[in-house]
Amino acid sequence: MERTLIILKPDAIQRGIAGEIITRIERKGLKIVAMKMETVSQEKAKYHYDEHREKPFFQELIGFITRSPVILMVVEGIDAIKTARKMSGATQIADAIPGTIRGDYAMHTSVNLIHTSDGPAGAEREINNFFKKEEIVEYKLDSQKWLYPSSVLDK
Numbered sequence: 001m002e003r004t005l006i007i008l009k010p011d012a013i014q015r016g017i018a019g020e021i022i023t024r025i026e027r028k029g030l031k032i033v034a035m036k037m038e039t040v041s042q043e044k045a046k047y048h049y050d051e052h053r054e055k056p057f058f059q060e061l062i063g064f065i066t067r068s069p070v071i072l073m074v075v076e077g078i079d080a081i082k083t084a085r086k087m088s089g090a091t092q093i094a095d096a097i098p099g100t101i102r103g104d105y106a107m108h109t110s111v112n113l114i115h116t117s118d119g120p121a122g123a124e125r126e127i128n129n130f131f132k133k134e135e136i137v138e139y140k141l142d143s144q145k146w147l148y149p150s151s152v153l154d155k
C-alpha cells in the first residue's frame with residue numbers, strides 16, 4: 001500500500017466542486033486516511049513547491065495556493081501515487097484529457113484544482129509538511145475486500 005498527498009486547491013473550494021472531486025477519489029477506491037481544511041501559509045507553500053523556486057511561475061503558484069483555503073488529504077492504495085496523478089490529468093491544461101479532473105473541470109495550467117504527489121519521496125516529504133503522524137487515521141476500510149483480491153489483502 002502506498003500513500004499520497006492530495007490538495008484540493010482554492011479554486012476547487014471557491015467553485016464548489018471539492019465534493020465532486022472527493023466523490024471521484026472515494027469511488028475509485030482510494031482510502032482516505034487523513035483530511036483537513038486550512039489556509040496554507042507562505043512558509044509551507046514555499047517548502048511544498050521548493051522544486052519550482054526558480055521557475056518564472058513560482059510567485060503566481062505561491063500566490064494561488066495561499067489565496068484561499070484548501071482541503072488536504074492523504075489517500076492510500078496500491079499504486080496510489082500514480083493512480084491519483086492519472087485521475088488529476090496532465091499539468092499542461094491543453095493536454096488534460098476529458099475524464100480527468102483537470103480535463104473535465106479546469107481551464108488554465110495555473111488554476112488547476114488539484115495537486116498530487118509525483119513519487120514516493122515527494123509524497124513522504126509533502127505529507128510530513130502538512131500532517132502530524134497522529135493526524136493520519138488507522139482504520140479498516142471494509143470495501144477493500146471488494147477492491148483487491150484476497151491474495152493482496154492477506155499479505
Ligand SMILES: Nc1ncnc2c1ncn2[C@@H]1O[C@H](COP(=O)(O)OP(=O)(O)OP(=O)(O)O)[C@@H](O)[C@H]1O
Nearest residue numbers: 052057061090091109110111112114115116117118
Ligand atoms: N508552464 C506553467 N505555467 C504556469 N503554471 C505552471 C506551469 N507549469 C506548472 N505550473 C503550475 O505549477 C504547479 C506545479 O507544477 P508541476 O510541474 O509539479 O505540475 P503537477 O505535478 O501536474 O501539479 P501539482 O504539483 O500541483 O500536482 C502546477 O500544478 C501548475 O499549477
Ligand SMILES: [Mg+2]
Nearest residue numbers: 115116117118
Ligand atoms: Mg507536481
